[in-house]
Amino acid sequence: MFPAKVARKLPVVFYGRVKFGDLSGEVVLQGAPIMGKVGFGQQFEKFSGSRGIAEFSISGTLVFKGYCHMGKDCQFSVSPGAYCEMGDMSALGSNVKLICTERIVLGDWTGIGFESQLIDTNAHPMINTETGERYPMKGPIQLGSHNAVSNRVSFMPNCKTPDYCVIASNSLCNKDYTQLGEKILIGGVPAKLIKENYSRDWDQEREILKRNKIVRF
Template identity: 50%
Template sequence: MIRSSYRKLRSFYHKLKFYYSVNWTKTLYFNFKKFPFEIAKKLPVFFYNKVTFTSIRGEIIIEGKIKKGMIGFGQPYEINTRHKGIAEINITGKMVFKGHAQFGKDYFVFIGENGYCEFGNMAAMASNAKLICIEKIVLGNYVQLGADSQIIDTNFHDMIDTNTGEKRKKTGPVFIGNYNFSGSRISIMKNTKTPDFCTIATNSFCNKDYISWGNNILIGGIPAKLIRENISRDWEGEKDELDKFLTI
Protein backbone atom coordinates (compact mmCIF):
# COMPACT_ATOMS: atom_id res chain seq x y z
CA MET A 1 0.00 0.00 0.00
CA ILE A 2 2.85 2.38 0.87
CA ARG A 3 4.55 1.67 -2.46
CA SER A 4 1.31 2.24 -4.38
CA SER A 5 0.72 5.55 -2.60
CA TYR A 6 4.28 6.62 -3.33
CA ARG A 7 3.85 5.92 -7.05
CA LYS A 8 0.63 7.93 -7.17
CA LEU A 9 2.26 10.85 -5.38
CA ARG A 10 5.28 10.71 -7.69
CA SER A 11 3.03 10.62 -10.76
CA PHE A 12 1.06 13.58 -9.44
CA TYR A 13 4.28 15.49 -8.72
CA HIS A 14 5.60 14.95 -12.25
CA LYS A 15 2.30 16.06 -13.79
CA LEU A 16 2.22 19.14 -11.56
CA LYS A 17 5.82 19.98 -12.46
CA PHE A 18 5.08 19.53 -16.16
CA TYR A 19 1.98 21.74 -16.18
CA TYR A 20 3.78 24.34 -14.09
CA SER A 21 6.32 24.65 -16.92
CA VAL A 22 3.59 25.58 -19.42
CA ASN A 23 3.29 29.30 -20.15
CA TRP A 24 -0.48 29.37 -19.84
CA THR A 25 -0.81 33.06 -20.69
CA LYS A 26 0.93 32.68 -24.05
CA THR A 27 -0.64 29.27 -24.68
CA LEU A 28 -4.21 30.51 -24.20
CA TYR A 29 -3.59 33.74 -26.10
CA PHE A 30 -2.01 31.99 -29.10
CA ASN A 31 -4.63 29.26 -29.45
CA PHE A 32 -7.66 31.52 -29.17
CA LYS A 33 -6.03 34.17 -31.35
CA LYS A 34 -5.04 31.84 -34.21
CA PHE A 35 -7.71 29.12 -34.35
CA PRO A 36 -11.50 28.83 -34.53
CA PHE A 37 -13.05 28.27 -31.09
CA GLU A 38 -13.71 24.55 -31.66
CA ILE A 39 -10.00 24.00 -32.29
CA ALA A 40 -8.69 26.58 -29.83
CA LYS A 41 -10.54 25.07 -26.85
CA LYS A 42 -8.54 21.86 -27.32
CA LEU A 43 -5.28 23.81 -26.85
CA PRO A 44 -3.30 22.04 -29.59
CA VAL A 45 -0.28 24.35 -29.15
CA PHE A 46 1.61 24.61 -25.87
CA PHE A 47 4.28 27.20 -25.07
CA TYR A 48 6.67 26.42 -22.25
CA ASN A 49 8.45 29.01 -20.13
CA LYS A 50 9.27 32.50 -21.42
CA VAL A 51 8.68 33.36 -25.10
CA THR A 52 8.39 36.61 -27.04
CA PHE A 53 5.73 36.94 -29.73
CA THR A 54 7.33 39.47 -32.07
CA SER A 55 4.52 38.74 -34.53
CA ILE A 56 1.91 36.00 -34.91
CA ARG A 57 -0.18 37.60 -37.64
CA GLY A 58 0.65 34.82 -40.12
CA GLU A 59 -1.49 31.77 -40.88
CA ILE A 60 -1.18 28.65 -38.71
CA ILE A 61 -2.73 25.41 -40.00
CA ILE A 62 -2.92 22.05 -38.22
CA GLU A 63 -3.84 19.06 -40.36
CA GLY A 64 -5.07 15.80 -38.91
CA LYS A 65 -6.67 14.96 -35.57
CA ILE A 66 -6.44 17.83 -33.08
CA LYS A 67 -5.06 16.93 -29.64
CA LYS A 68 -4.08 18.92 -26.58
CA GLY A 69 -0.43 19.98 -26.58
CA MET A 70 0.36 18.17 -29.84
CA ILE A 71 2.67 21.03 -30.84
CA GLY A 72 5.15 22.13 -28.22
CA PHE A 73 7.32 25.23 -28.34
CA GLY A 74 10.02 24.99 -25.67
CA GLN A 75 8.89 21.48 -24.80
CA PRO A 76 11.03 19.93 -22.01
CA TYR A 77 12.03 16.65 -23.64
CA GLU A 78 15.84 16.87 -23.46
CA ILE A 79 18.53 16.22 -20.85
CA ASN A 80 19.10 19.92 -20.19
CA THR A 81 16.48 21.42 -17.90
CA ARG A 82 17.27 25.16 -17.85
CA HIS A 83 15.85 27.83 -20.15
CA LYS A 84 17.77 31.01 -21.02
CA GLY A 85 14.43 32.70 -21.68
CA ILE A 86 15.31 33.92 -25.20
CA ALA A 87 12.68 32.03 -27.22
CA GLU A 88 11.12 34.14 -29.96
CA ILE A 89 8.31 33.66 -32.49
CA ASN A 90 7.90 35.85 -35.58
CA ILE A 91 5.37 34.38 -38.01
CA THR A 92 3.96 36.61 -40.74
CA GLY A 93 3.79 33.90 -43.43
CA LYS A 94 2.24 30.43 -43.38
CA MET A 95 3.14 27.55 -41.06
CA VAL A 96 1.57 24.12 -41.50
CA PHE A 97 1.76 21.21 -39.05
CA LYS A 98 0.93 17.72 -40.34
CA GLY A 99 0.62 16.30 -36.83
CA HIS A 100 2.69 16.41 -33.65
CA ALA A 101 5.75 18.69 -33.62
CA GLN A 102 8.22 19.88 -31.02
CA PHE A 103 10.74 22.66 -30.51
CA GLY A 104 13.24 22.45 -27.64
CA LYS A 105 14.24 25.32 -25.38
CA ASP A 106 15.31 28.82 -26.50
CA TYR A 107 14.27 28.51 -30.14
CA PHE A 108 13.97 31.24 -32.77
CA VAL A 109 11.29 30.84 -35.45
CA PHE A 110 10.91 33.37 -38.26
CA ILE A 111 8.47 32.84 -41.15
CA GLY A 112 8.56 35.80 -43.54
CA GLU A 113 5.48 37.32 -45.13
CA ASN A 114 5.85 35.22 -48.31
CA GLY A 115 7.32 32.21 -46.52
CA TYR A 116 5.81 28.73 -46.28
CA CYS A 117 7.00 26.31 -43.61
CA GLU A 118 5.71 22.77 -43.15
CA PHE A 119 6.43 20.32 -40.33
CA GLY A 120 5.65 16.65 -40.87
CA ASN A 121 4.23 14.47 -38.11
CA MET A 122 6.65 14.07 -35.18
CA ALA A 123 9.17 16.50 -36.63
CA ALA A 124 11.31 18.15 -33.95
CA MET A 125 14.15 20.62 -33.51
CA ALA A 126 16.05 20.49 -30.21
CA SER A 127 17.21 23.35 -27.98
CA ASN A 128 18.64 26.57 -29.42
CA ALA A 129 17.13 25.79 -32.81
CA LYS A 130 16.93 28.53 -35.40
CA LEU A 131 14.48 28.37 -38.29
CA ILE A 132 14.36 31.23 -40.79
CA CYS A 133 11.97 30.78 -43.71
CA ILE A 134 11.70 33.47 -46.38
CA GLU A 135 10.63 31.21 -49.28
CA LYS A 136 9.92 27.57 -48.41
CA ILE A 137 11.02 24.99 -45.84
CA VAL A 138 9.49 21.50 -45.61
CA LEU A 139 10.39 18.92 -42.96
CA GLY A 140 9.12 15.39 -43.49
CA ASN A 141 7.70 12.99 -40.91
CA TYR A 142 9.96 12.07 -37.99
CA VAL A 143 12.67 14.61 -38.75
CA GLN A 144 14.74 14.88 -35.57
CA LEU A 145 17.35 17.64 -35.58
CA GLY A 146 19.85 18.05 -32.74
CA ALA A 147 20.59 20.98 -30.46
CA ASP A 148 21.97 24.24 -31.88
CA SER A 149 20.79 23.32 -35.37
CA GLN A 150 19.62 25.90 -37.87
CA ILE A 151 17.61 25.85 -41.08
CA ILE A 152 17.88 29.00 -43.19
CA ASP A 153 16.57 29.29 -46.74
CA THR A 154 18.20 32.63 -47.57
CA ASN A 155 21.56 34.38 -47.87
CA PHE A 156 19.86 37.54 -46.53
CA HIS A 157 21.91 39.72 -48.91
CA ASP A 158 22.18 39.85 -52.71
CA MET A 159 25.31 38.27 -54.19
CA ILE A 160 26.61 38.98 -57.69
CA ASP A 161 29.01 37.33 -60.13
CA THR A 162 31.82 39.89 -60.33
CA ASN A 163 32.72 38.80 -63.87
CA THR A 164 29.25 38.92 -65.44
CA GLY A 165 27.39 41.17 -63.02
CA GLU A 166 24.68 38.50 -62.74
CA LYS A 167 22.70 38.73 -59.51
CA ARG A 168 22.35 35.40 -57.68
CA LYS A 169 18.99 34.42 -56.16
CA LYS A 170 19.31 34.85 -52.43
CA THR A 171 16.58 32.36 -51.41
CA GLY A 172 16.04 28.71 -52.26
CA PRO A 173 13.61 26.04 -50.97
CA VAL A 174 14.65 23.43 -48.41
CA PHE A 175 13.20 19.90 -48.34
CA ILE A 176 14.17 17.49 -45.56
CA GLY A 177 13.09 13.89 -46.17
CA ASN A 178 11.17 11.58 -43.85
CA TYR A 179 13.02 9.92 -40.96
CA ASN A 180 16.00 12.25 -41.04
CA PHE A 181 18.18 12.45 -37.95
CA SER A 182 21.05 14.76 -37.08
CA GLY A 183 23.65 15.47 -34.46
CA SER A 184 24.04 18.92 -32.93
CA ARG A 185 25.23 22.19 -34.47
CA ILE A 186 24.25 21.48 -38.06
CA SER A 187 23.43 24.16 -40.63
CA ILE A 188 20.91 23.46 -43.38
CA MET A 189 20.99 26.23 -45.94
CA LYS A 190 19.03 27.22 -49.06
CA ASN A 191 18.53 24.63 -51.83
CA THR A 192 19.19 21.70 -49.49
CA LYS A 193 17.29 18.50 -50.26
CA THR A 194 17.82 15.27 -48.34
CA PRO A 195 16.45 11.79 -49.05
CA ASP A 196 14.44 9.67 -46.63
CA PHE A 197 16.38 7.95 -43.84
CA CYS A 198 19.28 10.39 -44.01
CA THR A 199 21.58 10.93 -41.03
CA ILE A 200 23.55 14.19 -40.75
CA ALA A 201 26.70 14.22 -38.62
CA THR A 202 27.40 16.83 -35.95
CA ASN A 203 28.90 20.15 -37.11
CA SER A 204 27.83 19.67 -40.73
CA PHE A 205 26.96 22.27 -43.37
CA CYS A 206 24.35 21.23 -45.96
CA ASN A 207 23.69 23.35 -49.05
CA LYS A 208 22.77 21.14 -52.02
CA ASP A 209 20.57 18.32 -53.31
CA TYR A 210 21.61 14.97 -51.75
CA ILE A 211 18.64 12.92 -52.97
CA SER A 212 20.58 11.26 -55.81
CA TRP A 213 22.80 9.59 -53.22
CA GLY A 214 19.84 7.42 -52.20
CA ASN A 215 18.17 6.58 -48.89
CA ASN A 216 19.87 5.25 -45.76
CA ILE A 217 22.98 7.41 -45.96
CA LEU A 218 25.22 9.25 -43.52
CA ILE A 219 26.46 12.64 -44.66
CA GLY A 220 28.67 15.13 -42.88
CA GLY A 221 31.37 17.77 -43.07
CA ILE A 222 31.74 21.36 -44.28
CA PRO A 223 30.25 21.15 -46.84
CA ALA A 224 28.53 17.80 -46.28
CA LYS A 225 29.84 14.80 -48.21
CA LEU A 226 28.80 11.17 -48.37
CA ILE A 227 30.36 9.30 -45.43
CA ARG A 228 28.58 5.96 -45.49
CA GLU A 229 25.80 4.12 -47.27
CA ASN A 230 23.34 1.52 -45.91
CA ILE A 231 23.07 3.05 -42.45
CA SER A 232 20.11 4.49 -40.56
CA ARG A 233 18.86 5.23 -37.09
CA ASP A 234 16.91 2.24 -35.75
CA TRP A 235 13.54 3.87 -36.30
CA GLU A 236 11.50 0.70 -36.03
CA GLY A 237 13.18 -0.20 -32.75
CA GLU A 238 12.75 3.28 -31.27
CA LYS A 239 9.53 4.51 -32.81
CA ASP A 240 7.08 3.48 -30.07
CA GLU A 241 9.28 4.85 -27.31
CA LEU A 242 9.91 8.02 -29.29
CA ASP A 243 6.18 8.58 -29.74
CA LYS A 244 5.60 8.18 -26.00
CA PHE A 245 8.55 10.40 -25.12
CA LEU A 246 7.65 13.30 -27.40
CA THR A 247 3.89 13.40 -26.92
CA ILE A 248 2.09 14.53 -23.77
Protein backbone atom coordinates in the same frame (compact mmCIF):
# COMPACT_ATOMS: atom_id res chain seq x y z
CA MET B 1 -4.81 32.00 -34.78
CA PHE B 2 -7.28 29.07 -34.80
CA PRO B 3 -11.05 28.88 -35.11
CA ALA B 4 -12.72 28.81 -31.69
CA LYS B 5 -13.60 25.11 -31.91
CA VAL B 6 -9.93 24.30 -32.47
CA ALA B 7 -8.44 26.87 -30.08
CA ARG B 8 -10.47 25.66 -27.10
CA LYS B 9 -8.73 22.28 -27.38
CA LEU B 10 -5.38 24.03 -26.70
CA PRO B 11 -3.58 22.18 -29.52
CA VAL B 12 -0.40 24.28 -29.09
CA VAL B 13 1.26 24.52 -25.68
CA PHE B 14 4.10 26.95 -24.91
CA TYR B 15 6.45 26.33 -21.98
CA GLY B 16 8.53 29.01 -20.29
CA ARG B 17 9.15 32.52 -21.54
CA VAL B 18 8.50 33.08 -25.25
CA LYS B 19 8.66 36.36 -27.17
CA PHE B 20 5.85 36.54 -29.73
CA GLY B 21 6.56 38.60 -32.84
CA ASP B 22 4.27 39.13 -35.83
CA LEU B 23 1.39 36.66 -35.69
CA SER B 24 -0.47 37.93 -38.75
CA GLY B 25 0.08 34.70 -40.72
CA GLU B 26 -1.82 31.43 -40.90
CA VAL B 27 -1.27 28.29 -38.81
CA VAL B 28 -2.83 25.09 -40.17
CA LEU B 29 -3.19 22.08 -37.88
CA GLN B 30 -4.00 18.95 -39.85
CA GLY B 31 -5.91 16.14 -38.18
CA ALA B 32 -7.77 16.19 -34.88
CA PRO B 33 -7.08 19.23 -32.62
CA ILE B 34 -5.68 17.24 -29.69
CA MET B 35 -4.53 19.15 -26.62
CA GLY B 36 -0.77 19.67 -26.74
CA LYS B 37 -0.36 18.26 -30.23
CA VAL B 38 2.36 20.86 -30.74
CA GLY B 39 4.74 21.59 -27.88
CA PHE B 40 7.08 24.60 -27.91
CA GLY B 41 9.78 24.88 -25.25
CA GLN B 42 9.18 21.60 -23.44
CA GLN B 43 12.25 19.76 -22.16
CA PHE B 44 13.05 16.46 -23.84
CA GLU B 45 16.85 16.57 -23.80
CA LYS B 46 19.27 15.91 -20.94
CA PHE B 47 19.89 19.47 -19.76
CA SER B 48 17.03 21.43 -18.20
CA GLY B 49 18.41 24.99 -18.18
CA SER B 50 17.02 27.73 -20.41
CA ARG B 51 18.31 31.15 -21.43
CA GLY B 52 14.77 32.40 -22.01
CA ILE B 53 15.47 33.58 -25.57
CA ALA B 54 12.68 31.66 -27.36
CA GLU B 55 10.89 33.60 -30.12
CA PHE B 56 7.92 32.70 -32.31
CA SER B 57 6.91 34.84 -35.30
CA ILE B 58 4.51 33.72 -38.04
CA SER B 59 3.52 36.12 -40.81
CA GLY B 60 3.48 33.47 -43.57
CA THR B 61 1.92 29.98 -43.57
CA LEU B 62 2.89 27.32 -41.04
CA VAL B 63 1.45 23.80 -41.42
CA PHE B 64 1.64 21.06 -38.80
CA LYS B 65 0.92 17.65 -40.34
CA GLY B 66 0.63 15.94 -36.98
CA TYR B 67 2.48 15.92 -33.67
CA CYS B 68 5.44 18.29 -33.44
CA HIS B 69 7.87 19.09 -30.65
CA MET B 70 10.22 22.04 -30.29
CA GLY B 71 12.76 22.30 -27.48
CA LYS B 72 13.92 25.16 -25.28
CA ASP B 73 15.15 28.52 -26.60
CA CYS B 74 14.10 27.87 -30.21
CA GLN B 75 13.80 30.88 -32.50
CA PHE B 76 11.20 30.27 -35.19
CA SER B 77 10.23 32.71 -37.95
CA VAL B 78 8.09 32.39 -41.10
CA SER B 79 8.13 35.54 -43.25
CA PRO B 80 5.24 37.03 -45.27
CA GLY B 81 4.46 34.86 -48.30
CA ALA B 82 6.67 32.01 -47.05
CA TYR B 83 5.55 28.43 -46.41
CA CYS B 84 6.82 26.16 -43.65
CA GLU B 85 5.65 22.57 -43.10
CA MET B 86 6.40 20.39 -40.10
CA GLY B 87 5.85 16.66 -40.66
CA ASP B 88 4.19 14.31 -38.20
CA MET B 89 6.46 13.64 -35.19
CA SER B 90 9.00 16.16 -36.44
CA ALA B 91 11.11 17.87 -33.79
CA LEU B 92 13.52 20.72 -33.20
CA GLY B 93 16.09 20.41 -30.42
CA SER B 94 17.00 23.22 -28.05
CA ASN B 95 18.51 26.44 -29.42
CA VAL B 96 17.52 25.67 -33.01
CA LYS B 97 16.96 28.61 -35.34
CA LEU B 98 14.48 28.25 -38.21
CA ILE B 99 14.21 31.22 -40.56
CA CYS B 100 11.81 30.62 -43.43
CA THR B 101 11.58 33.35 -46.08
CA GLU B 102 10.46 31.13 -48.99
CA ARG B 103 9.88 27.44 -48.20
CA ILE B 104 11.09 24.96 -45.57
CA VAL B 105 9.61 21.45 -45.28
CA LEU B 106 10.48 18.79 -42.70
CA GLY B 107 9.33 15.24 -43.37
CA ASP B 108 7.63 12.90 -40.91
CA TRP B 109 9.78 11.77 -37.97
CA THR B 110 12.59 14.15 -38.88
CA GLY B 111 14.41 15.52 -35.85
CA ILE B 112 16.88 18.41 -35.79
CA GLY B 113 19.62 18.33 -33.15
CA PHE B 114 20.35 21.15 -30.72
CA GLU B 115 22.02 24.39 -31.87
CA SER B 116 21.31 23.65 -35.52
CA GLN B 117 19.88 26.16 -37.99
CA LEU B 118 17.63 26.08 -41.04
CA ILE B 119 17.88 29.29 -43.06
CA ASP B 120 16.55 29.44 -46.63
CA THR B 121 18.15 32.78 -47.47
CA ASN B 122 21.63 34.29 -47.46
CA ALA B 123 19.94 37.55 -46.38
CA HIS B 124 22.10 39.77 -48.61
CA PRO B 125 22.34 40.26 -52.40
CA MET B 126 25.50 38.65 -53.78
CA ILE B 127 27.08 39.15 -57.19
CA ASN B 128 29.82 37.70 -59.36
CA THR B 129 32.36 40.53 -59.35
CA GLU B 130 33.72 39.55 -62.77
CA THR B 131 30.50 38.97 -64.75
CA GLY B 132 28.04 41.04 -62.71
CA GLU B 133 25.74 38.03 -62.36
CA ARG B 134 23.42 38.32 -59.38
CA TYR B 135 22.96 35.18 -57.31
CA PRO B 136 19.53 34.22 -55.92
CA MET B 137 19.02 35.28 -52.31
CA LYS B 138 16.58 32.47 -51.49
CA GLY B 139 16.15 28.77 -52.12
CA PRO B 140 13.86 26.12 -50.59
CA ILE B 141 14.94 23.59 -47.98
CA GLN B 142 13.28 20.18 -48.05
CA LEU B 143 14.23 17.40 -45.65
CA GLY B 144 12.96 13.88 -46.24
CA SER B 145 11.19 11.71 -43.68
CA HIS B 146 13.07 9.85 -40.94
CA ASN B 147 16.05 12.18 -41.07
CA ALA B 148 18.26 12.00 -37.97
CA VAL B 149 20.13 15.30 -37.70
CA SER B 150 22.94 15.68 -35.18
CA ASN B 151 23.81 18.89 -33.32
CA ARG B 152 25.07 22.15 -34.86
CA VAL B 153 24.09 21.30 -38.41
CA SER B 154 23.41 24.18 -40.82
CA PHE B 155 20.87 23.84 -43.62
CA MET B 156 21.20 26.48 -46.31
CA PRO B 157 19.18 27.41 -49.43
CA ASN B 158 18.48 24.65 -51.98
CA CYS B 159 19.27 21.84 -49.56
CA LYS B 160 17.28 18.66 -50.16
CA THR B 161 17.78 15.37 -48.34
CA PRO B 162 16.41 11.87 -49.04
CA ASP B 163 14.35 9.75 -46.65
CA TYR B 164 16.28 7.88 -43.95
CA CYS B 165 19.24 10.22 -43.96
CA VAL B 166 21.64 10.69 -41.03
CA ILE B 167 23.61 13.92 -40.84
CA ALA B 168 26.78 14.22 -38.75
CA SER B 169 27.43 16.99 -36.22
CA ASN B 170 28.81 20.35 -37.37
CA SER B 171 27.89 19.75 -41.01
CA LEU B 172 26.92 22.29 -43.66
CA CYS B 173 24.18 21.07 -46.00
CA ASN B 174 23.78 23.27 -49.06
CA LYS B 175 22.71 21.16 -52.06
CA ASP B 176 20.49 18.33 -53.29
CA TYR B 177 21.59 15.03 -51.73
CA THR B 178 18.67 12.91 -52.94
CA GLN B 179 20.67 11.46 -55.85
CA LEU B 180 22.77 9.62 -53.25
CA GLY B 181 19.83 7.41 -52.35
CA GLU B 182 18.22 6.58 -49.01
CA LYS B 183 19.76 5.18 -45.80
CA ILE B 184 22.95 7.18 -45.96
CA LEU B 185 25.23 9.12 -43.63
CA ILE B 186 26.41 12.52 -44.84
CA GLY B 187 28.61 15.06 -43.13
CA GLY B 188 31.32 17.67 -43.45
CA VAL B 189 31.67 21.27 -44.66
CA PRO B 190 30.09 21.10 -47.13
CA ALA B 191 28.39 17.77 -46.45
CA LYS B 192 29.23 14.77 -48.62
CA LEU B 193 28.50 11.05 -48.59
CA ILE B 194 30.30 9.24 -45.74
CA LYS B 195 28.58 5.88 -45.56
CA GLU B 196 25.84 3.91 -47.32
CA ASN B 197 23.38 1.40 -45.78
CA TYR B 198 23.30 3.49 -42.61
CA SER B 199 20.17 4.43 -40.69
CA ARG B 200 18.84 5.16 -37.24
CA ASP B 201 16.98 2.14 -35.85
CA TRP B 202 13.55 3.70 -36.03
CA ASP B 203 11.67 0.51 -35.20
CA GLN B 204 13.52 0.17 -31.91
CA GLU B 205 13.17 3.84 -30.95
CA ARG B 206 9.68 4.63 -32.18
CA GLU B 207 7.83 4.05 -28.90
CA ILE B 208 10.55 5.79 -26.87
CA LEU B 209 10.31 8.85 -29.11
CA LYS B 210 6.54 8.92 -28.73
CA ARG B 211 6.86 8.86 -24.94
CA ASN B 212 9.44 11.65 -24.88
CA LYS B 213 8.06 13.98 -27.53
CA ILE B 214 4.29 13.79 -27.36
CA VAL B 215 3.00 16.26 -24.76
CA ARG B 216 0.94 14.46 -22.13
CA PHE B 217 -1.35 15.82 -19.44
